[in-house]
Amino acid sequence: MYAMKPTLHRALLGIALLTLGTTGFAETAEERGLTISKETKASDLGWGDMQADMKMILRNRQGQESVREIRLRSLEMENDGDKSLSIFDHPRDVKGTAFLSFSHPIGADDQWLYLPALKRVKRIASRNKSGPFMGSEFAYEDLTSFEIEKYNYKYMGDETVNGRDCFRVEQYPVDKYSGYTRRIVWTDKETYRPEKVEFYDRKNSLLKTLTYKDYKQYLDKHWRADEMNMENHQTGKSTRLLWNNYRFATGLSEKDFNKNTLKRAR
Amino acid sequence: MRRLLPLLSLVLALPAVAESNLSISGKVGLEARYFLQDPSFPGQHGSTALSGIIEPEFQWSDESQNNLFSFVPFLRLDQRDSERTHADIRELSWIHVGDDWELRTGIRTVFWGVTEFQHLVDIINQTDAVEAIDAEEKLGQPMVNLSLVKDWGIIDLFVLPGFRERTFPGVDGRFRGGLVVDTDLAEYESAAEEKHVDLALRWSHTFDVYDIGLYWFRGTSRDPQLRPVTRSSGETVLSPFYPQITQYGLDLQATIESWLWKLEAIRRDSKSEEYWAAQAGFEYTLVGVSDSAVDLGLLMEYGWDERDDPGLTTFQNDLFVGTRITLNDAASTEFLAGAGYDLDTQSKSFLVEASRRFGDNWKVSLDAGIFSSDDPTDVAHSIRNDDYVKLQAEYFF
Numbered sequence: 159m160y161a162m163k164p165t166l167h168r169a170l171l172g173i174a175l176l177t178l179g180t181t182g183f184a185e186t187a188e189e190r191g192l193t194i195s196k197e198t199k200a201s202d203l204g205w206g207d208m209q210a211d212m213k214m215i216l217r218n219r220q221g222q223e224s225v226r227e228i229r230l231r232s233l234e235m236e237n238d239g240d241k242s243l244s245i246f247d248h249p250r251d252v253k254g255t256a257f258l259s260f261s262h263p264i265g266a267d268d269q270w271l272y273l274p275a276l277k278r279v280k281r282i283a284s285r286n287k288s289g290p291f292m293g294s295e296f297a298y299e300d301l302t303s304f305e306i307e308k309y310n311y312k313y314m315g316d317e318t319v320n321g322r323d324c325f326r327v328e329q330y331p332v333d334k335y336s337g338y339t340r341r342i343v344w345t346d347k348e349t350y351r352p353e354k355v356e357f358y359d360r361k362n363s364l365l366k367t368l369t370y371k372d373y374k375q376y377l378d379k380h381w382r383a384d385e386m387n388m389e390n391h392q393t394g395k396s397t398r399l400l401w402n403n404y405r406f407a408t409g410l411s412e413k414d415f416n417k418n419t420l421k422r423a424r
Numbered sequence: 425m426r427r428l429l430p431l432l433s434l435v436l437a438l439p440a441v442a443e444s445n446l447s448i449s450g451k452v453g454l455e456a457r458y459f460l461q462d463p464s465f466p467g468q469h470g471s472t473a474l475s476g477i478i479e480p481e482f483q484w485s486d487e488s489q490n491n492l493f494s495f496v497p498f499l500r501l502d503q504r505d506s507e508r509t510h511a512d513i514r515e516l517s518w519i520h521v522g523d524d525w526e527l528r529t530g531i532r533t534v535f536w537g538v539t540e541f542q543h544l545v546d547i548i549n550q551t552d553a554v555e556a557i558d559a560e561e562k563l564g565q566p567m568v569n570l571s572l573v574k575d576w577g578i579i580d581l582f583v584l585p586g587f588r589e590r591t592f593p594g595v596d597g598r599f600r601g602g603l604v605v606d607t608d609l610a611e612y613e614s615a616a617e618e619k620h621v622d623l624a625l626r627w628s629h630t631f632d633v634y635d636i637g638l639y640w641f642r643g644t645s646r647d648p649q650l651r652p653v654t655r656s657s658g659e660t661v662l663s664p665f666y667p668q669i670t671q672y673g674l675d676l677q678a679t680i681e682s683w684l685w686k687l688e689a690i691r692r693d694s695k696s697e698e699y700w701a702a703q704a705g706f707e708y709t710l711v712g713v714s715d716s717a718v719d720l721g722l723l724m725e726y727g728w729d730e731r732d733d734p735g736l737t738t739f740q741n742d743l744f745v746g747t748r749i750t751l752n753d754a755a756s757t758e759f760l761a762g763a764g765y766d767l768d769t770q771s772k773s774f775l776v777e778a779s780r781r782f783g784d785n786w787k788v789s790l791d792a793g794i795f796s797s798d799d800p801t802d803v804a805h806s807i808r809n810d811d812y813v814k815l816q817a818e819y820f821f
Contacts, residue, residue, distance in 0.1 A: 216754050218754065224754050224784065225784070248784075249781060249784050249785070249820070250449060250451075250784070250785055250820035250821060251451075251756075251781060251785075251787045251818070251820045252756075253449055253820070266633075266681070268630070276535055276560060277533045277534060277535040277562075278535045278537075279535075280538075281630075281635045281677055281679045281684070282679070282684075283679055283681065283682055283683070283684060283709055284679075285681045285682045285709070285711060286709065286711050286719065288711060288712055289711055289712060289717065289719060289752055290717050290752045293752055293753050293754040293755070293756060294754075335681075335711075337712070359715075360715065413523070413524055413573065416573055416578070417578060417628070417630075418526060418571055418573055418578060422492060422519055422521070422526070424447075424483060424485070424492065
């Protein structure tokens, strides 16, 4: 009996190791998708606070363009979604309009809009996430911070996009009010920056494609694209987002994101 | 105006300090109004009226963004009504930003409230009533406002030196009663008259889906009582009388998925009356109607006033329904339609507004209003023949 014990022990250990190893290799596509997405999120953690200028160029099917100019301030929150303040400069009739958002990984975001003509702060229903942002091809949900809890995931293999070796991961929105059944995201394996996203509408047909251009690295860690192009395949319209003047660690804190700062944002 | 001069010179001296961050913007607008019926009262102008406005905005701030200055003068010229031709300083202010506080000094506009068809709790600024009948245009109010940001909400303390009288249409103007209000005959309960210093204190906070505001106000009522007086010429006009009041106000909104639930309530005490009034309702938004980008908003509100007298208040037992259609297109096209129904007098009103942007700088809007009232005791009765269509073009620079 005593002689047998170490042998049995070793055998059990062997089985345990084998099982462990097997699970390791047999990680499901769902688990792999989640892992990649967690690594993507982790790779960009610690940006702290950020300010940037954004120019949106809306283009209709006939090629007519109109321009929006927005300044953005955002703050990374530990254990919660980001806080952000957007200030509209152009077109001139919406100048002074400002938008305050507290995003949350689960549940509705808190959003307030400041309307300068009436000096009125209005809490708005964030249920409106699938709607177009400023008449553009970007929906509100395309512009909010990426949180792991917002999607379920599935790894679909590796592909080359923009000459970079990418993971291809499908993301299924958890929120029933999302305008999409799924998104396909191509993430660069080396830097974890997104290279391309496809959006599928509620009927699961391809709606839009977003591509990223001219990435730059900030604080030796955080990659941000200077240009993002959203093409709507169903309407023939497109929106180009041009980012400018990215600044990190500008000293923003929670006190810069409340109804008082919303009212005097300029 | 005289008391504004020291402030004006202070602000005009400032660009030298901070000329680097000066921004000039604003708008110029032209409107044409067409009235569908003959006027109810002698002296009122006929079917057409042209009018124009200019409202430039000068803003500057220091390098730290901790000192912000604004100057917004306003001028309207009206073809028909000399009382509607008027100028105002909408804003002439300095905001100093501290760590968790800010001090706002000068002439400003402050809005409180959540409902759409009536702005019951909104009290800091006087209504510029000749501008529009929706009471959404305000006259600049001189103030010192200290705002403190705490974990438990925002506290606003107001000292309001100097009172602004409400504007009223003149003898030529539409949207008036049979007797003309002569603003030169304004009277006050306070011996200090328009120099009475009003005070207000407000707490506002957000709890989860709830946004709440509570305030106390003591000072000159923004709503004058209109008293008939006979001039030496034998002509009878109305004299606005501004009583002293203490008012408590509550505004509350619950934002739950597609629903905005809204409540405004006030308690007003003066020498002659004490009463409660409330406006409550909801706004429901259907997002992306039949898979389009179009949002459809449905609104319903109810207005109640304890005094229960349609001759004193427009909204004592009134029901409102409305719809807001937002196309979410590049031109920001919007339609608004609203109807009010007085459950006591059966008076009705319909308002429609449509607007869109043209190019980068132009905004064009088309409004219409239809009023019906068969009850001469209702204040709405006097505007029953003022159905109108208004076309407005604004250029933003």
